[in-house]
Amino acid sequence: MKTILIANQKGGCGKTITAISLASALAQKGYKVGLADADKQKSALHWLKQRPEQANPIQSVDWTSEKNFGHAPKQLDYLIVDAPGALSGDNAEQLIAEADAILTPLQPSFFDIDSTRRFLKHIQDIKRIRKGKVHIHLLATRVKANSASNKEIQAFFEKVGQQPLAWISERAAYGQLAQQGLNVFDKPQKIYLSMQDQWQPVLNAVIEDPSNWF
Numbered sequence: 721m722k723t724i725l726i727a728n729q730k731g732g733c734g735k736t737i738t739a740i741s742l743a744s745a746l747a748q749k750g751y752k753v754g755l756a757d758a759d760k761q762k763s764a765l766h767w768l769k770q771r772p773e774q775a776n777p778i779q780s781v782d783w784t785s786e787k788n789f790g791h792a793p794k795q796l797d798y799l800i801v802d803a804p805g806a807l808s809g810d811n812a813e814q815l816i817a818e819a820d821a822i823l824t825p826l827q828p829s830f831f832d833i834d835s836t837r838r839f840l841k842h843i844q845d846i847k848r849i850r851k852g853k854v855h856i857h858l859l860a861t862r863v864k865a866n867s868a869s870n871k872e873i874q875a876f877f878e879k880v881g882q883q884p885l886a887w888i889s890e891r892a893a894y895g896q897l898a899q900q901g902l903n904v905f906d907k908p909q910k911i912y913l914s915m916q917d918q919w920q921p922v923l924n925a926v927i928e929d930p931s932n933w934f
């Protein structure tokens with residue numbers, strides 16, 4: 721089982737949408753996937769409760785209590801972990817200890833950029849990261865076309881010397897489908913294909929599957 725941690729220390733940066741999108745993509749591909757919710761707001765768990773029976777199965781894993789960290793159903797291919805918003809201290813070390821990769825989403829705003837800068841600085845001394853055993857990938861989320869704030873986030877990526885895996889556009893469909901326990905990867909219609917395609921670089925980086933996804 722490979723574990724992918726979706727983490728940043730700021731709430732509202734797109735962690736849960738990122739987590740459910742990856743889980744849905746993996747389920748659509750036929751993998752046995754679990755979605756672990758480590759945030760006490762339980763947004764991912766609430767989403768799973770709304771998920772229709774006919775949708776591709778995703779196993780629910782409750783990590784809202786620290787004592788459950790590391791416990792997951794057997795025979796999963798992938799476990800996607802939605803980290804708590806205020807990820808720091810022992811919680812950060814425990815969750816990173818379980819991760820094979822970390823995906824850090826952020827929106828093109830001053831608050832997200834500032835929070836992400838502090839988050840990356842905070843975790844750089846954690847042993848597994850310092851020794852290169854787990855890689856951190858950045859992801860730009862809720863990006864608006866031709867927005868002035870896009871220049872600010874691009875400057876941030878250049879300053880940290882790391883470009884994002886992808887730029888995910890802001891689309892109302894993510895929120896609308898989430899209310900039904902669904903995601904763009906659950907929809908085969910043409911209107912959703914361009915949204916799915918934006919995630920391909922993310923899937924290429926963190927999922928060990930060279931075949932065509934779409």
